[in-house]
Amino acid sequence: MNYTAKMLRDDALKGKNIVVTGGGSGLGKSMTKYFLELGAQVAITSRNLDKLKNTAKELEEATGGTCLPVQCDVRHYDQVEAMRDQVLASFGSVDILLNNAAGNFIAPTERLSANAFDTIIDIVLKGTKNCTLAFGKYWIDTKYTNTNVLNIVTTYAWTGSSYVVPSATAKAGVLALTRSLAVEWAKYGMRFNAIAPGPFPTKGAWDRLFPEELKDKFDMTKQVPLRRVGDHQELANLAAYLVSDFAAYVNGEVVTIDGGEWLQGAGQFNLFQDIPEHMWDQLEAMIKAKGKK
Ligand code: HXC
Ligand code: NAP
Numbered sequence: 001m002n003y004t005a006k007m008l009r010d011d012a013l014k015g016k017n018i019v020v021t022g023g024g025s026g027l028g029k030s031m032t033k034y035f036l037e038l039g040a041q042v043a044i045t046s047r048n049l050d051k052l053k054n055t056a057k058e059l060e061e062a063t064g065g066t067c068l069p070v071q072c073d074v075r076h077y078d079q080v081e082a083m084r085d086q087v088l089a090s091f092g093s094v095d096i097l098l099n100n101a102a103g104n105f106i107a108p109t110e111r112l113s114a115n116a117f118d119t120i121i122d123i124v125l126k127g128t129k130n131c132t133l134a135f136g137k138y139w140i141d142t143k144y145t146n147t148n149v150l151n152i153v154t155t156y157a158w159t160g161s162s163y164v165v166p167s168a169t170a171k172a173g174v175l176a177l178t179r180s181l182a183v184e185w186a187k188y189g190m191r192f193n194a195i196a197p198g199p200f201p202t203k204g205a206w207d208r209l210f211p212e213e214l215k216d217k218f219d220m221t222k223q224v225p226l227r228r229v230g231d232h233q234e235l236a237n238l239a240a241y242l243v244s245d246f247a248a249y250v251n252g253e254v255v256t257i258d259g260g261e262w263l264q265g266a267g268q269f270n271l272f273q274d275i276p277e278h279m280w281d282q283l284e285a286m287i288k289a290k291g292k293k
Pocket of ligand 1: 114
């Protein structure tokens with residue numbers, strides 16, 4: 001067994017109906033595939049209906065499950081309500097919302113137009129708010145309980161990060177939303193959690209954040225103490241656990257899955273890992289000698 005193995009028992013999500021925003025590609029697609037394998041019915045939503053249809057067909061063929069493609073731009077509340085109603089009409093109920101859709105690009109902040117900044121805030125923060133409100137209010141109104149929302153953030157939601165400032169700003173808001181509603185809406189039988197992934201290669205993120213010319217200059221694995229990027233199944237395992245009833249007592253948590261990446265950037269003396277082993281004898285002697293003066 002290794003970290004690419006599937007973790008949960010086969011019926012872990014049997015009977016659950018799940019909505020995955022941005023489920024047609026990247027990490028959303030990988031999580032959707034595992035949810036289907038675990039017995040859930042999954043609706044995938046994004047702006048591009050053709051992409052969603054292709055993904056749904058591929059995943060249904062691969063898993064034998066039910067995957068419903070629904071077009072929806074999460075920036076628009078009317079579209080989110082229409083998506084919710086379309087999923088309810090097909091599935092009868094929804095138990096789990098996974099807010100995974102996002103937009104991002106690398107740019108010095110002073111180069112951004114107001115519209116560019118808004119575009120990212122609208123997809124990430126407003127989109128997550130729109131979906132959370134549409135499903136949350138519905139669950140409250142219908143007294144439908146044992147539901148949960150999982151939000152995908154990043155580690156720079158709390159560290160901040162240069163050159164992706166709209167994304168960092170929006171993800172910080174999503175994290176605050178997660179923790180706030182974990183308390184406020186627990187009385188309605190809802191749980192709220194988040195996952196903060198480190199680098200997991202996907203076309204959507206990699207093409208936008210590491211254009212070809214930059215790929216050689218920035219080796220992401222060097223930023224990770226475990227010296228590798230994440231495998232999609234590792235993330236899918238964690239997501240499936242958090243949305244499942246096995247995590248019924250996990251509420252308001254953000255789970256980091258980044259091989260230690262953000263802590264490597266944070267620790268003041270972590271740069272010392274570049275000192276070769278043989279130099280430590282010399283350094284120790286120098287430091288002790290100073291102490292005796
Ligand atoms: C500066 C830019 C820009 C860039 C777009 N804009 N790209 N400004 N640098 N590279 C500006 C445009 O000029 C425009 O402003 C405004 O942003 C909106 O652009 P549109 O192309 O009209 O927007 P839209 O078609 O809605 O597309 C949204 C998008 C696009 C975010 C720009 O990239 C997209 O669809 N992304 C979805 C998928 C994605 O980003 N996935 C990566 C998630 S990765 P003006 O003023 O000219 O009108 C992630 C990982 C985090 O979050 C951590 C990784 C380790
Ligand atoms: P991705 O494939 O580009 O996924 C983003 C998805 O969001 C796409 O399916 C896209 O579909 C959808 N989307 C974008 N704008 C939308 C809108 N307005 N309405 C509805 N859907 C929209 O990138 P990814 O790497 O898998 O990212 C998935 C999540 O993981 C994101 O939340 C991201 O911030 C997070 N994350 C990723 C990494 C990583 O290393 N990959 C690291 C940390 C966090 P359409 O284009 O069809 O709309």
